[in-house]
Amino acid sequence: MKKRHVLLCSLFLLFFACAQRYEFEATNFDQNRWFKGNTHSHSTNSDGDAPPLSVAHWYKGHGYHFLVVSDHDTLTDVASMQSLVDSTFILIPGVEVSASNRNVPGRKKTKSLHINALNVTQTIKAIYDTTIIGTLQKNIDAITAAGGLVQINHPNYRWSISADEMKHLNGYHLFEIYNGHPNVNNLGSKLHPGTERLWDNLLSSGIKVYGVASDDAHTVAGDFIPLNANPGRGWVMVHAAALTTSDIISALQHGKFYASTGVELTRLSIDQDTLKIRIKQRWDEAYRTAFIGSNGLVLKTTEANPAVFTLSGNLQYVRASIVSSNGFRAWIQPVFVRKKS
Template sequence: MPTSFFAAPGRFFRGNLHAHSTKSDGALEPAEVCRRYQAEGYDFIAMTDHFVGLFDYPITDTTNCRNKDFTTLFGAELHTGSMENGNLWHIVAVGLPLDFTPPDAPHFKAIEGSETGASLAKRARAAGAFVAIAHPHWSGMTLGDALSIDAAHAVEVYNYGCIVDNDRGEGFLTLEQLLNTDRRLNLIATDDSHFNTPDHFGGWVMVKATENTPEALLAALKAGDFYASTGPQIDDIRVSDDSVEIECSAATTIIMMGQGSSMATLHGTSMTKVTLSRERLKESPWVRIVVIDRAGKRAWSNPIWPDLARFGPIWPDLARLELG
């Protein structure tokens, strides 16, 4: 049985969901950020400037950067205080309306008594945004912190800017701890580009949509119709009772991993189509696929819940997400 979005109509569009400009602490004007991403072969970008009072709570309007081959999504990196370690919350929200109501976040220091991260994430999702927990390793996020965010669609498991600048750019442990509590979350790879260090063009998402428009891309993101990559392509994943079949660009290692230490791994040369047995993962409620190429670049599928034979989460109705 094919997973849902590989069999669906449309094509894959490459995009970065985490970027900054001179509207907050980035080095380049928004138009130049967009120009560079298009020049590097991207199909879309979400500008996510820091949503704090220091920068007048920007949701950067990049409408003028759109053209027939490139589109943009409005968004922001939302902040409020504080996590268990006393640091400010960082939440990526893509698809925000320009009039989204700010929290009490005048600067990059946590404000006692300000809105919780959970509340801010719920408000962003209720406003129509695709919500992701940003760079949990860099933030020093605890499991308690992560569990409190029950309105997220995804965890940022690869943040190229954090990889480059401090080697704390991964969030796989946070993702899997949440999956193991039956949170149906997806995963994203991003740049977190500021262009003041070599923090760009390193991680992205490949979104399956019928057209390269903000509306179609946002709907596909919310549906989980995408995978994350630093290089390789994933062309198809088919799930059966006993195995998972993967088609991809040339790979040297393909891994299916599940809850705990369960996994199935195949090493080879220029592999483009493989079948991995689910025997060692039969008790795992979820599995995810990792494709590694000869250069060590990786692509990651969203978690697959085999009993559903589909990608992506089952979300509660927004009406059940109490704001507060």
């Protein structure tokens, strides 16, 4: 009788395990269709130091496949740079909609509520509401209404945008986990979480948002020194069918990219429940990969290449953050775990 009971229990558990099927929402990448791009840069049309054509020329000349010149509250006309566009390089129009908290009653300091509108064909004027959340949401809505893809910029610049504020927003797909400008406080402080913690806070709240690395380049003609906002510091590698604006924007919107400051991936795959990240070996550099889950919990760290992680159904999401022995970084987008319907 007891044996039969055990057998029944085992069968039940087996059935239960089979019934609890999960799938992992992510895309397999190989190295053939990754396009390198920067979604955030400035020209003399706002506070950059070089004309738009010179900015685009720098990026094309340094192996980028696409660029967004995102001047403050100004649409820089990509038609003026068409001489650079060919099968290896495209320009995606954009604007950095640059609001602040100036209309918020009782404000103690100025905050920069900057949002990039990617792939818009008109200038979008910043809207100022009486709350930070209201200001951000109204600008997000204006960008969306204009057909643009929304990227929240440098949340820690002037310690401007908190995770609690971002949790109340709808309609954004991207935010900057890394911005190359020297004043943006990517790593946070005792009082303010760094951008990776902000990201985990949002993801753990069920918000599907993808992390971008960008330059926010302002100094292209001037000196290349750490305290200038030079190009070439942070970028995205986008997995797209073709180098067209619509394919790149669609891939960004759906998280088919990784962010980098110098670590390059050659392959990202999910086979059954195995997530595998193959890193391009540069000289004798070492790579430490952290697999991170809900609330920023580090689930595994490894220096193996490829870095491998076994996914399971009791996770909400897993993302990977890679740091090299030279301080370069890469971040893959979160792999979301969901029950099969």
